[in-house]
Structure formats: structure tokens, C-alpha cells
Amino acid sequence: MQFKGRTVLAFIIMAMFASSILTLTITDSTSWGFVSKSAGSASKAPAASSGLTDKDMSKLATTYQLIESKFLSTVDHDKLVNGAINGMLNTLDDPFTVYMDQKEAKQFDESISSSFQGIGAEVSVEEGKVVIVTPIKGSPAEKAGIQSHDVILSVNGEKLDGLTLNQAVAKIRGPKGTQAKLELLRQGSGDAIQVIVVRDDIDVETVFSEMLPDQIGKIEIRQFSSNTAKRFEEELKNLESKGMKGLVIDVRNDPGGLLNVVIDIVNPFVKSGKAIVQVENRQGKREPTPSTGKGKNYPVTVLVNKGSASASEILAGAFQEAVGSKLVGETTYGKGTVQVTFEKEMGDGSNIKMTVYKWLTPNGNWIHKKGITPDIPVQQPAYFKAAPLTKKTTLKADTNSDDVKNMQLMLAGVGFEPDRTDGYFSEKTVLAVKAFQRINNLPMTGxxxxxxxxxxxxxxxxxxxxxxxxxxxxxxxxxxxxxxKK
Structure with missing residues (x-):
């Protein structure tokens, strides 16, 4: 399997599940008036107004010396230093700002430049909880029924509470063919569920297209990697050459990616001079990116859901406000910040990925923690959100549980209607189960x-x-x- 395109989002869905956290990255090909760049290095943040005083340095050194000389057990030097860095970053209360030691930084670099293995999901840390942002389409995570906003409580019996993102990710690493037994908590479900995911090769092709009936084209973008704009242009030209009359762009469950890539994709659709996106620094100065495009002579609709994040939201906001396209689906994730990496500045192979800017829609709206509301809200059928069954016990008549509720939703979704979907295992639910078992050559126990x-x-x-x-x-x-038709 081949990883197509070098993606610089914190997107380590590789062997470590997903050490990614929705990083929207400014690359050297993107120019902002207030961003300083050097070839081959990350964008630099504005200089701090003050630094550590001699007293500050003395306190830190004293703390280190006390631990080294007085603590009951011997403590590793690197562990102390890394812990101090993590401690400072944790005080920022920003899940998108993280420190990677040399090993983690190397794994990050490898994972964004080559093929990888894992379960294929994007995660973040929110209020100390490891949360699924979105599973990758076609990945083991998606096939196992994992959904956006699921909270991972434990991996193979090991609790994740209190761990950093990198520490949690380390618990989920493993080679192809091995199992990750995840204990999940899903919104709307009171009981934790267990999902077994078998790690596999993750093949991330980023763009897929097809011509639907009535000459309506559809392009699905699964993430914004360095080659995504080129692939999008190729597929778009192919559809246009076949007489496409309208276009659906699908960015559902797309966790984001490179800022310059989403700009390149949107640019041809926005008339010259209009803003595609704005970026704001810590001083509040905003820098818009004006389009150089000509617009298109056919209508475009954008599909979004709660797993559409970061660069996907930039695309959605641009089409909604600068193009006038309709958004269809669900309110998006709500990630309105931009991160840059500081590997060169760290100087020893470690890396800090830090939130440095906000991004705003063409009209200046900051969607962080709010998301973008679709023009036409559409919910999928109820069974789309049914949680995997815990399988802790056999479900029987005259019981009531979240497992029964999810089982009833599934039965209804496959055409075996129970009389209810409220979690009570009724007699009609028993009949529906028996009918399903008969069709699938299973013992008809109900x-x-x-x-x-x-x-x-x-x-x-x-x-x-x-x-x-x-x-x-x-x-x-x-x-x-x-x-x-108009």
C-alpha cells in the first residue's frame, strides 16, 4: 500500500492509531504578510514579549537538582526535561499544541511521508479524554463502526485517563494483524462499548470522483495532502470534459490538512479579488487570501458532517460565503486554529507543534468550537449512528439496555422492524431477531x-x-x- 502525498497535519494514523490532532499547517508556498519563513523550516511565531528571568531559571534548576539528588528513586534526565516541556504546554489548555520527543518526532516524520499501518482514525485530547475526530474512510476503524466524537476509555485493558496524546497513542501502536481492543463511550449511550479493531495497512488516496446520473459530478476529498490539489484538478478536468453540469464536493469525515492545498482547490471557484480565507495572528491582525480565479459556470454543493474539520471547514466556509454554494449535511467539527512546527528551533530532533494563528471564513467568522452550520441540515438514518454491541452478555427478551436499543436500530436498518427502538427487548423484537436469524442461517433463538x-x-x-x-x-x-433546471 502506498501513502499518496506528504501530509503535514498532525495525522499519525499510522502504526500508532492517530497521533494526529487536526493540524492545519501553513507551508512555505503560502504567504502571509505577518508570517516569517525560512526555506525548509517551519513558520516562526511572533517573538515573545518577555523571557525567563534569572530567578525563573534558578527555580527550574533548583527543582531539577532537588529531584535528582533527593527523590526516592532515580529519575531519567530526559524524562524530567520532557516532562517540564509538556507541563508548560499543558498549561496552555490547547489540545492542538503538543511536544514530541526525538522518537515521536521521527515517527511523525515517517508517518507523513510514507505508507503506514494502524487502525486509521484521527484523534484529539479534549478535557483529558482521547476523542475520535473521524475514522478514515475504508479503514479498520470505520469498518469496526467507530464514529466521530467517540471517547476512547482504554486500549487492551489499559486506561487512557491522564495520558498525553502521544502516551495514549503509544498504547495503541502495533503491527498489521494485531488487535486493538478499544473501550469506547458514545454520545447518547450510557454504557461503554468494546470494539475490536484489527490493525492493517492504511492506503490513503485523497481524491475520488465519479459521474452521477444527469451529468452531475461528485468529488470526494478524504484529506488535504500535498498532492491533493493536483489530483483534484485532474479529476475536475476529467468530469468537465465529459460535460458535467453540476458538482458535489464531499468532505465528510475529512480531518483537514495543508492550508495552501485547500486554497489551491478553492481558488478556481472563487471570482478574483474575493477572500478565500483569513488568518489572524496573536495581535489581532488579519491577512486575507484573495482569489485569482474566474469562478465556474455550474452549481456546486458541498457535503459536510461532524467529522469535517480544519481544512475541510475552510473549503466549506469559502464555498458558502465566497461562492454562494449550498452546504448539505451536519454542523462541522469546529476547528479554527492553525499550527506550525518548531523542529529546527528545538535543535535536537524533538519537535513542538503549536497553535499560532486563527483562521476565519471570508466574511470573518471564527468557527472554532462552533463549526459551520449547513444551509440544508440533513441527518442520516438513525441506524447510521448505532453503536457496536458490547457482546458482554447474550441479549434476551424482557431486558432493557443501550445494547438492546442499538440492536433494535440495526434490525430496523436491515429491514426487520421491531415495534420499538427505545432499548426494551419486547416480544415483537424477539420476532424480528428470529426473522433475521432465519435469513442468515443462525439458530432461531430470538x-x-x-x-x-x-x-x-x-x-x-x-x-x-x-x-x-x-x-x-x-x-x-x-x-x-x-x-x-433553473
């Missing part, structure tokens, strides 16, 4: 054991992946069709 649960989960994933059941895509196509 109870949901591990075999029935696995079959049911597999069946519902097939339904979720079928474009015929994608209500958001259907609505986006309808919007384009209505515009074409």
Missing part, C-alpha cells in the same frame, strides 16, 4: 448472542456503505438538479 451480533453488525455496515441509503448525498444531488 436471543442475540455473539454470532447474531456479529452478523447484524456486518449487515448494518453494508447498509451504511450503500449510496442508496445516503440521505445527505441524495439531498445534495437534488439541490444541484434543481439549480441546473
Amino acid at each position: 436471543e442475540v448472542d455473539t454470532d447474531t451480533a456479529n452478523k447484524l453488525e456486518k449487515a448494518i455496515l453494508t447498509q451504511i456503505r450503500d449510496p442508496k441509503n445516503d440521505l445527505q448525498l441524495k439531498k445534495a444531488i437534488q439541490v444541484i438538479s434543481d439549480q441546473i
Whole structure:
């Protein structure tokens, strides 16, 4: 498998699951009036107004010496120094600012420049919890039913509370074919669920296109890597050459990527002079990026959901405000900051990735922690959000639990309607289970054991992946069709 494109987001979905945290990166090809750059190095943040005093340095040195000479156990020098750096960064209360020691920085560099193995998901740390931002499409994480905003409580029995992102990621590392047993907490579910994910090669092609009926094109962007703009241009030209009359751009579950790449993609659609995005520094100075494009003579609709983050939100905001396109789907993730890396400044192979700027929509809206609201809200069918079953016990009649509720949602999604989806295992639910078991050559017990649960989960994933059941895509196509007919 090949990792297509060098992506500089904190996106280590490699062997370590995802040491990424939605980093929107400014590269050397992007120019801002207040950003200082040097060839081959990261953008530099504005100079601090004050530094450490002699008294500050003395306190730090004294603390180190006391630990080294008085603490009950011998402590590793590097561990102390790294802990001090992490301590300073933790006080910033910013999940997107992280320190990577030499080993972690090397793994980060390797993971963004080559193929990798893992479960394929983007994660962040929020209020001390490791949270799924989005699973990569087609990845083991997606196939296992992991969803955006799931909280990872433990990995293979080891709790993640209180760990840094890198420490948590280290718990999830492992080679292809090994299992990561994740204990998850999902919004709307009271009970924790267990999901077993088998690590695999992650093949990240970033752009996929197809021509839908009525000459409506569809381009899906899965992340914004260095080659994504080129691939988008190629696919767009191909669709245009076939007489495309309208375009759907799908950035659902796209965690983001490179700032200059999303600008290059959006630029041709925005008329010259209009802002594509604005970036604001710590002094409040804003620098817009004006388009040099000519616009397009066909309508565009953008598909978004709660897993659309960072660069995806820049694209969505630009199309909504600068192009006048309709957004269809769900409110986006809400990540409105820009990070830069400081590996050269650290000088020893370690790296700090730090939030340095805000980005704002063309009209100056900061969407951080709010997201972008679609023009046409569309929720997917209820079974799209059904949690995997815990499989801790066999589900039986006359019981009530979150597992039963999720099982009922799945049954309804595959055409075996129970009389309710509130979590009570009723007699009609028993009949629905028996009908499902009969069709799938399972013992008709009316109870949901591990075999029935696995079959049911597999069946519902097939339904979720079928474009015929994608209500958001259907609505986006309808919007384009209505515009074409005008």
C-alpha cells in the first residue's frame, strides 16, 4: 500500500492509531504578510514579549537538582526535561499544541511521508479524554463502526485517563494483524462499548470522483495532502470534459490538512479579488487570501458532517460565503486554529507543534468550537449512528439496555422492524431477531448472542456503505438538479 502525498497535519494514523490532532499547517508556498519563513523550516511565531528571568531559571534548576539528588528513586534526565516541556504546554489548555520527543518526532516524520499501518482514525485530547475526530474512510476503524466524537476509555485493558496524546497513542501502536481492543463511550449511550479493531495497512488516496446520473459530478476529498490539489484538478478536468453540469464536493469525515492545498482547490471557484480565507495572528491582525480565479459556470454543493474539520471547514466556509454554494449535511467539527512546527528551533530532533494563528471564513467568522452550520441540515438514518454491541452478555427478551436499543436500530436498518427502538427487548423484537436469524442461517433463538451480533453488525455496515441509503448525498444531488433546471 502506498501513502499518496506528504501530509503535514498532525495525522499519525499510522502504526500508532492517530497521533494526529487536526493540524492545519501553513507551508512555505503560502504567504502571509505577518508570517516569517525560512526555506525548509517551519513558520516562526511572533517573538515573545518577555523571557525567563534569572530567578525563573534558578527555580527550574533548583527543582531539577532537588529531584535528582533527593527523590526516592532515580529519575531519567530526559524524562524530567520532557516532562517540564509538556507541563508548560499543558498549561496552555490547547489540545492542538503538543511536544514530541526525538522518537515521536521521527515517527511523525515517517508517518507523513510514507505508507503506514494502524487502525486509521484521527484523534484529539479534549478535557483529558482521547476523542475520535473521524475514522478514515475504508479503514479498520470505520469498518469496526467507530464514529466521530467517540471517547476512547482504554486500549487492551489499559486506561487512557491522564495520558498525553502521544502516551495514549503509544498504547495503541502495533503491527498489521494485531488487535486493538478499544473501550469506547458514545454520545447518547450510557454504557461503554468494546470494539475490536484489527490493525492493517492504511492506503490513503485523497481524491475520488465519479459521474452521477444527469451529468452531475461528485468529488470526494478524504484529506488535504500535498498532492491533493493536483489530483483534484485532474479529476475536475476529467468530469468537465465529459460535460458535467453540476458538482458535489464531499468532505465528510475529512480531518483537514495543508492550508495552501485547500486554497489551491478553492481558488478556481472563487471570482478574483474575493477572500478565500483569513488568518489572524496573536495581535489581532488579519491577512486575507484573495482569489485569482474566474469562478465556474455550474452549481456546486458541498457535503459536510461532524467529522469535517480544519481544512475541510475552510473549503466549506469559502464555498458558502465566497461562492454562494449550498452546504448539505451536519454542523462541522469546529476547528479554527492553525499550527506550525518548531523542529529546527528545538535543535535536537524533538519537535513542538503549536497553535499560532486563527483562521476565519471570508466574511470573518471564527468557527472554532462552533463549526459551520449547513444551509440544508440533513441527518442520516438513525441506524447510521448505532453503536457496536458490547457482546458482554447474550441479549434476551424482557431486558432493557443501550445494547438492546442499538440492536433494535440495526434490525430496523436491515429491514426487520421491531415495534420499538427505545432499548426494551419486547416480544415483537424477539420476532424480528428470529426473522433475521432465519435469513442468515443462525439458530432461531430470538436471543442475540455473539454470532447474531456479529452478523447484524456486518449487515448494518453494508447498509451504511450503500449510496442508496445516503440521505445527505441524495439531498445534495437534488439541490444541484434543481439549480441546473433553473
